[in-house]
Amino acid sequence: MDGTILKEEFLYSQIAERFETQIENNILKTGDKLLSLRALSKEQGISISTAFKAYIELENKGFIEARAKSGYFVRYNPSKIPKPLDKPETETSFENVGVDEILRMVHKTMSQEGVVKLSQAVPSAELIPVAKLSKAMMEAIRKSPTNCTGYEEIQGNLTLRKQVAKHAFGWNGNITENDVVTTQGCMEALVFCLKAVTEAGDTVAIDSPTYFGIFNAMKSLGLKVLEIPTDPETGANLEYLEKAIEKIPVKACLFVTNFANPLGVIMPDHRKKQLVELLAKKQIPLIEDDIYGEMYFGKTRPKTCKSFDKEGLVMLCSSVSKTLAPGYRVGWCIPGKFIDKVISLKLTHSVSSATPTQAAIGLFFETGRYDLHMRKMRKALHTSCLRYIQAISDYFPKETKVSRPQGGYVLWIEMNKKVNGFELFQQALKQNISISPGQIFSTDARFTNYIRISFGTPYNEEIRISIQKLGKLVEGMS
Amino acid sequence: MDGTILKEEFLYSQIAERFETQIENNILKTGDKLLSLRALSKEQGISISTAFKAYIELENKGFIEARAKSGYFVRYNPSKIPKPLDKPETETSFENVGVDEILRMVHKTMSQEGVVKLSQAVPSAELIPVAKLSKAMMEAIRKSPTNCTGYEEIQGNLTLRKQVAKHAFGWNGNITENDVVTTQGCMEALVFCLKAVTEAGDTVAIDSPTYFGIFNAMKSLGLKVLEIPTDPETGANLEYLEKAIEKIPVKACLFVTNFANPLGVIMPDHRKKQLVELLAKKQIPLIEDDIYGEMYFGKTRPKTCKSFDKEGLVMLCSSVSKTLAPGYRVGWCIPGKFIDKVISLKLTHSVSSATPTQAAIGLFFETGRYDLHMRKMRKALHTSCLRYIQAISDYFPKETKVSRPQGGYVLWIEMNKKVNGFELFQQALKQNISISPGQIFSTDARFTNYIRISFGTPYNEEIRISIQKLGKLVEGMS
Numbered sequence: 024m025d026g027t028i029l030k031e032e033f034l035y036s037q038i039a040e041r042f043e044t045q046i047e048n049n050i051l052k053t054g055d056k057l058l059s060l061r062a063l064s065k066e067q068g069i070s071i072s073t074a075f076k077a078y079i080e081l082e083n084k085g086f087i088e089a090r091a092k093s094g095y096f097v098r099y100n101p102s103k104i105p106k107p108l109d110k111p112e113t114e115t116s117f118e119n120v121g122v123d124e125i126l127r128m129v130h131k132t133m134s135q136e137g138v139v140k141l142s143q144a145v146p147s148a149e150l151i152p153v154a155k156l157s158k159a160m161m162e163a164i165r166k167s168p169t170n171c172t173g174y175e176e177i178q179g180n181l182t183l184r185k186q187v188a189k190h191a192f193g194w195n196g197n198i199t200e201n202d203v204v205t206t207q208g209c210m211e212a213l214v215f216c217l218k219a220v221t222e223a224g225d226t227v228a229i230d231s232p233t234y235f236g237i238f239n240a241m242k243s244l245g246l247k248v249l250e251i252p253t254d255p256e257t258g259a260n261l262e263y264l265e266k267a268i269e270k271i272p273v274k275a276c277l278f279v280t281n282f283a284n285p286l287g288v289i290m291p292d293h294r295k296k297q298l299v300e301l302l303a304k305k306q307i308p309l310i311e312d313d314i315y316g317e318m319y320f321g322k323t324r325p326k327t328c329k330s331f332d333k334e335g336l337v338m339l340c341s342s343v344s345k346t347l348a349p350g351y352r353v354g355w356c357i358p359g360k361f362i363d364k365v366i367s368l369k370l371t372h373s374v375s376s377a378t379p380t381q382a383a384i385g386l387f388f389e390t391g392r393y394d395l396h397m398r399k400m401r402k403a404l405h406t407s408c409l410r411y412i413q414a415i416s417d418y419f420p421k422e423t424k425v426s427r428p429q430g431g432y433v434l435w436i437e438m439n440k441k442v443n444g445f446e447l448f449q450q451a452l453k454q455n456i457s458i459s460p461g462q463i464f465s466t467d468a469r470f471t472n473y474i475r476i477s478f479g480t481p482y483n484e485e486i487r488i489s490i491q492k493l494g495k496l497v498e499g500m501s
Numbered sequence: 502m503d504g505t506i507l508k509e510e511f512l513y514s515q516i517a518e519r520f521e522t523q524i525e526n527n528i529l530k531t532g533d534k535l536l537s538l539r540a541l542s543k544e545q546g547i548s549i550s551t552a553f554k555a556y557i558e559l560e561n562k563g564f565i566e567a568r569a570k571s572g573y574f575v576r577y578n579p580s581k582i583p584k585p586l587d588k589p590e591t592e593t594s595f596e597n598v599g600v601d602e603i604l605r606m607v608h609k610t611m612s613q614e615g616v617v618k619l620s621q622a623v624p625s626a627e628l629i630p631v632a633k634l635s636k637a638m639m640e641a642i643r644k645s646p647t648n649c650t651g652y653e654e655i656q657g658n659l660t661l662r663k664q665v666a667k668h669a670f671g672w673n674g675n676i677t678e679n680d681v682v683t684t685q686g687c688m689e690a691l692v693f694c695l696k697a698v699t700e701a702g703d704t705v706a707i708d709s710p711t712y713f714g715i716f717n718a719m720k721s722l723g724l725k726v727l728e729i730p731t732d733p734e735t736g737a738n739l740e741y742l743e744k745a746i747e748k749i750p751v752k753a754c755l756f757v758t759n760f761a762n763p764l765g766v767i768m769p770d771h772r773k774k775q776l777v778e779l780l781a782k783k784q785i786p787l788i789e790d791d792i793y794g795e796m797y798f799g800k801t802r803p804k805t806c807k808s809f810d811k812e813g814l815v816m817l818c819s820s821v822s823k824t825l826a827p828g829y830r831v832g833w834c835i836p837g838k839f840i841d842k843v844i845s846l847k848l849t850h851s852v853s854s855a856t857p858t859q860a861a862i863g864l865f866f867e868t869g870r871y872d873l874h875m876r877k878m879r880k881a882l883h884t885s886c887l888r889y890i891q892a893i894s895d896y897f898p899k900e901t902k903v904s905r906p907q908g909g910y911v912l913w914i915e916m917n918k919k920v921n922g923f924e925l926f927q928q929a930l931k932q933n934i935s936i937s938p939g940q941i942f943s944t945d946a947r948f949t950n951y952i953r954i955s956f957g958t959p960y961n962e963e964i965r966i967s968i969q970k971l972g973k974l975v976e977g978m979s
């Protein structure tokens with residue numbers, strides 16, 4: 024019989040321990056009613072006496088209390104217990120820190136409260152028509168026979184695909200809904216396109232500087248990165264690229280051709296055409312990240328490389344994460360002749376994309392609300408861009424250089440060579456301002472005296488003060 | 502001047518052509534108003550006269566019409582034009598057809614209307630509390646300061662993670678919200694876990710027969726598949742596995758330990774413990790797919806391997822796709838000591854999961870609606886399971902064998918060796934019934950005389966007739 028007793032001993036304290044963890048972590052909250060002894064015994068397949076012993080142990084430790092005729096309730100409140108001592112903070116030196124480490128630190132600041140986030144290239148809530156979008160979500164759910172609970176078609180929501188095809192008109196595209204595959208944001212689109220045309224070990228050419236997410240995704244797919252210098256006025260250096268592909272077996276290119284992040288440059292039409300023709304000669308696929316394309320400050324929507332593509336070699340990727348709702352994770356790609364491969368990858372890795380969010384965005388496009396919103400947003404961002412540049416020129420040292428984006432969200436700032444972007448990031452964070460240090464925009468942290476700031480939040484007094492503080496810090500470091 | 506004229510000629514017919522495509526594809530519908538000449542010229546950066554020529558061409562071809570003082574409207578209706586002749590149908594022979602080909606055909610039937618879908622292991626709409634779930638979605642959106650438009654935390658929605666931790670109690674788990682990472686359905690969870698512990702070229706052991714999605718995902722990651730025979734009463738053959746890992750460098754295992762698809766078997770607790778200990782000795786990670794775990798017909802929720810895991814080697818994956826809403830694409834994993842790697846993969850490949858769907862499911866759990874729903878659903882599925890088995894015994898040849906699942910959704914049916922599952926699939930489809938042929942549950946199509954049928958739709962007269970028809974087909978082939 025000793026075995027049985029031991030086993031029971033083990034069982035009830037094990038159960039008590041699991042309750043303790045849940046109470047300590049506030050999963051079970053003060054005042055929550057616990058399962059009855061009978062229900063607990065049934066759920067766990069244990070005897071009522073074992074369940075009783077578990078509760079007694081918890082009661083003895085002060086975690087729960089028995090109330091006459093009502094059962095057991097949580098009484099412990101972890102937030103009222105004094106916190107343990109903090110570990111002493113170790114300051115990270117800004118020298119010899121890798122890109123990965125810096126990235127992790129920048130990411131940490133993203134969900135931190137009370138920080139002025141000049142680091143995030145996303146629209147601030149005040150630029151998003153949240154109420155109208157929520158209305159579109161409810162309409163979409165109501166219109167669906169299963170309230171959007173069922174699987175969506177693998178290729179993606181039909182209304183959304185038709186709308187993407189319709190909007191392609193703006194960049195000179197001649198496509199139909201059959202050419203479009205929806206994805207979980209632009210990032211998933213880029214990953215599927217990369218996987219469709221490369222294998223681990225292959226080399227892919229990208230802009231430099233570029234958005235860190237791009238080379239991180241490549242690294243995680245085992246790809247080698249070839250950084251092509253990007254000119255602040257004409258985009259990726261095609262002459263450099265042409266020489267490179269003569270010497271190196273480049274398997275694909277991935278360029279942001281409109282408002283490249285962080286430079287904000289548009290590749291002019293004739294260069295886009297030249298790029299497409301250059302790659303067609305070698306049959307090298309081009310993944311074109313057009314996520315910022317709709318956010319132009321000029322009169323017309325810039326064209327895309329896709330519009331010059333005759334052989335289906337260009338795979339265009341985009342989303343509404345920069346223009347409407349990052350949290351909806353609605354993106355798409357137009358993968359040209361690689362579409363079957365992309366659909367098969369989507370089926371294999373995701374089965375399908377979320378039904379309600381796609382349906383909501385599809386409807387938001389269809390009813391013309393998206394166009395209306397974008398007209399307002401472009402104006403707001405352009406104004407914001409100009410005000411931020413003025414503030415930088417007011418508060419930063421005279422030698423500072425700033426990009427002149429023709430669209431998008433971000434400013435790329437070049438400072439005195441003595442100023443270290445990562446050091447500035449750390450100092451600014453102490454004053455509750457987050458920026459993106461230049462180091463994270465290349466694989467070898469080469470842009471040390473640069474920072475990127477986003478103007479996604481309309482200019483206001485808090486922003487003015489933050490830029491003023493940043494300017495003082497830069498002055499101190501110059 | 503000839504050059505300019507040529508260019509204009511080219512431009513307007515190019516624009517007209519793009520409109521034609523949109524009209525042919527019903528993206529622009531009969532009666533839709535086109536942009537005004539001024540607006541078109543501005544949007545496309547062309548002269549008003551070029552815009553005018555484009556519209557004239559479209560009018561001449563009968564695609565659009567000018568209405569006095571109103572502008573241009575679409576008049577063409579592609580659906581009224583007689584359809585081109587169908588291509589003669591070629592019947593696929595059921596011999597020498599690969600698993601991929603069969604899979605593609607089965608997938609095609611999934612969105613086909615008017616087909617009785619005995620192939621899909623998902624809950625039918627009548628089992629889902631769609632109205633309550635939509636209400637949870639609206640509540641979640643209302644409660645969020647940004648109406649769920651902003652990025653969710655990378656690790657996932659906090660309420661949902663807490664609820665997953667709380668529900669882990671049911672399978673003996675002792676975890677907190679910090680151990681959970683949310684994903685886009687269970688499939689993304691499995692892919693991230695596989696990527697976290699393997700590299701292309703590695704070997705991973707899986708159940709056999711198993712869900713085709715699993716070995717497809719592996720193939721796409723460049724992994725080698727080692728199929729471990731699964732016993733219909735005790736699950737994966739651990740003795741076979743033990744011998745295999747002595748000889749082959751198995752990098753990870755991926756098993757469905759509760760109600761394995763298609764067998765419906767629970768691995769008994771002592772075998773789960775044995776499996777965990779066996780793998781711990783060799784430090785081999787176990788990816789545990791527990792997607793069906795909550796759908797038990799017995800009195801208590803079966804335990805998981807994760808509950809026996811002392812070293813953080815077990816990575817549990819699950820979702821609400823089988824229990825609540827496949828279209829929401831809400832899943833999660835509890836990746837043990839590999840959690841940092843999984844979070845980093847999630848950041849790199851998806852940035853974050855969709856905000857509104859996670860928030861809705863989190864709230865649906867928190868308010869206790871999920872538990873209520875599951876109690877009803879388990880009963881309904883159990884009843885459905887018994888009725889389907891009875892119908893099969895009524896209508897199929899006497900020699901037919903059927904699995905006795907203790908939970909989940911599916912029946913695995915073994916027929917006379919002369920019956921070919923894929924041939925049966927094709928014949929059934931002609932009668933508008935879709936089933937899953939046994940061939941797609943192994944990499945080498947070895948289960949030729951098996952089929953899987955799902956009892957996710959409550960038994961009714963239509964189902965009875967379908968099973969009766971299937972029985973007749975099997976009889977004819979035996």
